[in-house]
Amino acid sequence: MSDHVILRPVSExxxxxxxxxxxxxxxxxxxxxxxxxxxxxxxRGWEKNGLLGPDGGTLMVAQAxxxxxxxxxxxxxxxxAPSRWEIGIALLPQAxxxxxxxEAQRQLTRYLFxxxxxxxxxxITATGNIAEQRALQKAGFTKEGVLRGIGWREGAWRxxxxxxxxxxxx
Numbered sequence: 001m002s003d004h005v006i007l008r009p010v011s012e013x014x015x016x017x018x019x020x021x022x023x024x025x026x027x028x029x030x031x032x033x034x035x036x037x038x039x040x041x042x043x044r045g046w047e048k049n050g051l052l053g054p055d056g057g058t059l060m061v062a063q064a065x066x067x068x069x070x071x072x073x074x075x076x077x078x079x080x081a082p083s084r085w086e087i088g089i090a091l092l093p094q095a096x097x098x099x100x101x102x103e104a105q106r107q108l109t110r111y112l113f114x115x116x117x118x119x120x121x122x123x124i125t126a127t128g129n130i131a132e133q134r135a136l137q138k139a140g141f142t143k144e145g146v147l148r149g150i151g152w153r154e155g156a157w158r159x160x161x162x163x164x165x166x167x168x169x170x
Contacts, residue, residue: 068095
């Protein structure tokens with residue numbers, strides 16, 4: 001099996017992995033579990049457009065044939081079209097802490113700058129999620145600051161850290 005991490009479109013066989021990454025509290029991790037949600041979201045999105053559309057998308061993070069997790073992006077901004085992308089990542093527990101997240105976010109950034117006209121990509125992570133903050137920095141993102149009370153988790157509003165990368169960044 002190759003050590004090389006790849007991004008690829010979601011296949012129908014990947015839907016159980018996506019479900020696990022968002023509906024299994026053990027797999028989701030301490031910084032992302034926000035409670036139960038619609039269990040059919042991934043299936044509907046896949047049937048609609050394969051989870052790839054003009055306002056965002058989802059790709060699998062994989063190593064050889066083994067799914068490691070997902071990366072996604074969605075348009076942000078006002079007006080008729082997105083002015084920036086916000087990206088996210090979710091890795092299965094066994095894939096964390098091995099550099100896969102850094103590489104996946106680096107590849108996603110390269111992909112989005114190559115195939116869209118967006119100039120800015122953002123990522124927000126929990127203030128306590130030091131591993132994700134390091135991964136974003138290694139992937140070339142710049143820390144911009146703390147967003148107070150940006151996300152609801154475990155019965156309280158939580159702060160997040162905003163990172164960004166511009167098309168013109170080195």
